[in-house]
Amino acid sequence: xxxxxxxxxxxxxxxxRRARSLSALVAMTVSAAIATALLTLYADxxxxxxxxxxxxxxxxxxxxxxxxxLPPDALLRVHQAAGKDALIAEFGYAVATTxxxxxxxxxxxxxxxxxxxxxxxxxxxxxxxxDANAALPGQRAANFISDKTNLKLTFSxxxxxxxxxxxxxxxxxxxxRIYLPLDTFTQWTGVQPxxxxxxxxxxxxxxxxxxxxxxxxxxxxQVQPVRELVEGESRIVDRTHALMYGAVxxxxxTVAVSVLxxxxxxxxxxxxxxxxxxxLGGSQTQLMALFLLEALALAxxxxxxxFIIGSAAAWxxxxxxxxxxxLPHPSVLPLVVLLNIVIAAIAALFPVRVLRGxxxxxxxxxx
Amino acid sequence: MNEGHLLHxxxxxxAVDLPEITRPGCxxxxxxxxxxxxxxxxxxxxxxxxxxxxxxxxxWVAITGPSGxxxxxxxxxxxxxxRPTSGELxxxxxxxxxxxxxxxxxxxxxxxxxxxxxxHLIPYLTAVENVMLAQYFHSMTDEAEARRALERVGLGxxxxxxxxxxxxxxxxxVCIARALINDPPILLADEPTGNLDAANQEIVAELLEDLxxxxxxxxxxxxxxxxxxxxxxxxxxxxxxxxCHPVGGPMVTLRSKP
Numbered sequence: 001x002x003x004x005x006x007x008x009x010x011x012x013x014x015x016x017r018r019a020r021s022l023s024a025l026v027a028m029t030v031s032a033a034i035a036t037a038l039l040t041l042y043a044d045x046x047x048x049x050x051x052x053x054x055x056x057x058x059x060x061x062x063x064x065x066x067x068x069x070l071p072p073d074a075l076l077r078v079h080q081a082a083g084k085d086a087l088i089a090e091f092g093y094a095v096a097t098t099x100x101x102x103x104x105x106x107x108x109x110x111x112x113x114x115x116x117x118x119x120x121x122x123x124x125x126x127x128x129x130x131d132a133n134a135a136l137p138g139q140r141a142a143n144f145i146s147d148k149t150n151l152k153l154t155f156s157x158x159x160x161x162x163x164x165x166x167x168x169x170x171x172x173x174x175x176x177r178i179y180l181p182l183d184t185f186t187q188w189t190g191v192q193p194x195x196x197x198x199x200x201x202x203x204x205x206x207x208x209x210x211x212x213x214x215x216x217x218x219x220x221x222q223v224q225p226v227r228e229l230v231e232g233e234s235r236i237v238d239r240t241h242a243l244m245y246g247a248v249x250x251x252x253x254t255v256a257v258s259v260l261x262x263x264x265x266x267x268x269x270x271x272x273x274x275x276x277x278x279x280l281g282g283s284q285t286q287l288m289a290l291f292l293l294e295a296l297a298l299a300x301x302x303x304x305x306x307f308i309i310g311s312a313a314a315w316x317x318x319x320x321x322x323x324x325x326x327l328p329h330p331s332v333l334p335l336v337v338l339l340n341i342v343i344a345a346i347a348a349l350f351p352v353r354v355l356r357g358x359x360x361x362x363x364x365x366x367x
Numbered sequence: 368m369n370e371g372h373l374l375h376x377x378x379x380x381x382a383v384d385l386p387e388i389t390r391p392g393c394x395x396x397x398x399x400x401x402x403x404x405x406x407x408x409x410x411x412x413x414x415x416x417x418x419x420x421x422x423x424x425x426x427w428v429a430i431t432g433p434s435g436x437x438x439x440x441x442x443x444x445x446x447x448x449x450r451p452t453s454g455e456l457x458x459x460x461x462x463x464x465x466x467x468x469x470x471x472x473x474x475x476x477x478x479x480x481x482x483x484x485x486x487h488l489i490p491y492l493t494a495v496e497n498v499m500l501a502q503y504f505h506s507m508t509d510e511a512e513a514r515r516a517l518e519r520v521g522l523g524x525x526x527x528x529x530x531x532x533x534x535x536x537x538x539x540x541v542c543i544a545r546a547l548i549n550d551p552p553i554l555l556a557d558e559p560t561g562n563l564d565a566a567n568q569e570i571v572a573e574l575l576e577d578l579x580x581x582x583x584x585x586x587x588x589x590x591x592x593x594x595x596x597x598x599x600x601x602x603x604x605x606x607x608x609x610x611c612h613p614v615g616g617p618m619v620t621l622r623s624k625p
Contacts, residue, residue, distance in 0.1 A: 004492075004496050004499040004500065004503055004510075009492070012492065015491070016490060016491030272487060273487075273490075275487075277500070277504060278472070279446070279475070279481050280504045281472050281475050281476020281501075281504040282472065282504045283472045283473075284468065284472075360448050361439060361442070361448040361449055362439075364481075364483055364485070
């Protein structure tokens with residue numbers, strides 16, 4: 001080697017103690033990988049959770065005043081106020097009589113819109129939107145009908161026969177209703193839509209803002225959030241965030257302890273080397289720099305490896321749980337670097353104390 | 368390789384161009400009532416008790432005494448690795464007791480060359496790199512000079528070997544080359560032959576004799592009467608007290624500067 005440089009010594013020292021260096025590198029890589037995975041998922045969490053929550057149906061319900069239908073332009077105004085990403089479906093309700101003489105709630109709606117809004121409904125096959133007489137009877141409602149294929153219903157003396165597309169199962173009130181196309185419903189019953197259900201994407205604040213816009217656009221109509229859903233979503237998102245923060249902190253502490261043990265052992269087993277350097281005139285600053293830069297080199301190498309592994313892990317976790325890929329987020333890199341440097345710094349505290357208290361004379365004497 | 372006879376005063380080389388201060392007659396090390404106490408669980412232990420003596424430039428002094436007599440404490444103080452609790456300690460006419468830690472580091476690098484019983488070579492650096500390490504902490508590295516230093520101790524053919532590839536005697540000679548590389552006025556040897564077999568002891572003894580002949584001041588701690596007999600003067604320690612420091616032996620003649 002023609003030149004003895006600081007970096008050369010650093011490199012040779014790391015390579016010479018490869019088992020110890022590898023152990024510290026693995027710990028730093030694990031920390032960086034977990035931090036990268038969690039922070040990458042965290043960055044996409046809101047979007048993904050909101051997307052998941054969208055499948056739970058409407059989070060805002062717009063209801064006409066008692067015994068009055070919605071204004072004819074209500075749907076248009078809701079579309080304008082709720083935003084282009086909102087899912088909206090209109091409903092009209094009436095009570096009809098089955099062929100067995102039992103009363104049943106019939107609901108007219110737009111099946112294409114409902115299919116998007118209430119994607120969680122369990123339906124064997126959605127009715128064809130072009131089929132004006134297609135119907136979706138709820139599981140309990142179907143029990144009140146003799147012929148479950150051709151549904152014979154009467155409303156105020158007006159009979160209608162609908163084709164069942166299959167039974168609807170939701171576990172809720174929907175199971176007791178029979179759904180049919182809104183135009184058919186209106187022509188048959190003469191009843192106008194009275195409810196609009198809206199799914200607004202985003203967190204609680206976004207939903208509240210949209211509600212405010214809807215209330216302004218429809219002052220004469222009741223606009224109510226589905227509190228359980230809005231607040232539940234907010235609570236779950238907040239708790240998931242807290243859980244992820246906690247996990248990152250816990251893992252960081254665990255890794256810090258592991259790196260502390262490795263770095264301490266590394267300093268303790270090289271006390272004589274450091275003592276020699278001090279005896280040769282090495283200053284406290286030079287020895288500290290040698291040791292701390294070694295820890296820093298391991299921390300940064302851990303970041304590079306950890307970022308790659310963590311991004312891959314985030315991709316797999318996202319694909320498995322949300323069925324969408326999460327691409328690497330370069331924006332999390334500074335945080336991962338900071339975390340690993342903090343871990344290395346915390347882990348270096350004890351070894352630095354050892355270095356500061358080094359007694360070269362006693363050590364070099366072999367005491 | 369003609370080992371052990373490469374430092375005679377008639378050979379040219381930068382290692383024998385001694386600083387002015389090291390000329391014979393000047394007290395290069397001076398202790399005046401130096402005491403070193405350590406506090407421990409058992410109370411205060413006085414490891415060195417009011418030691419007073421001087422070592423002149425070019426002198427070879429052996430420090431002897433049983434274990435626990437204060438030899439290591441004395442070496443630590445002379446080597447600027449420790450400070451006295453009280454008293455005055457001058458190295459090269461500079462009172463080191465008033466120096467800051469940083470000044471002590473600098474002073475140590477300039478003035479003291481250490482030779483250790485256990486060699487203390489950095490295991491992942493080659494022989495020449497171990498020598499260069501002393502240059503690194505002193506000023507700047509010079510590989511050619513480091514190789515020359517190894518050649519002077521008879522290791523010109525082993526410069527690129529790791530310590531694990533060298534015998535004990537060879538490792539000690541690397542240690543001596545490292546001690547000499549910055550041309551310090553004082554060589555501080557702590558049991559320099561303590562870990563060596565008879566053959567290597569002889570080689571190291573000859574090297575030290577050569578260094579002495581070339582005008583280096585050598586302070587050597589030893590248990591070995593044979594090694595101690597090579598010194599001009601013995602300083603005996605017992606229970607932290609200097610009780611015998613006769614002046615004797617011929618002073619060396621310095622080779623004149625070119």
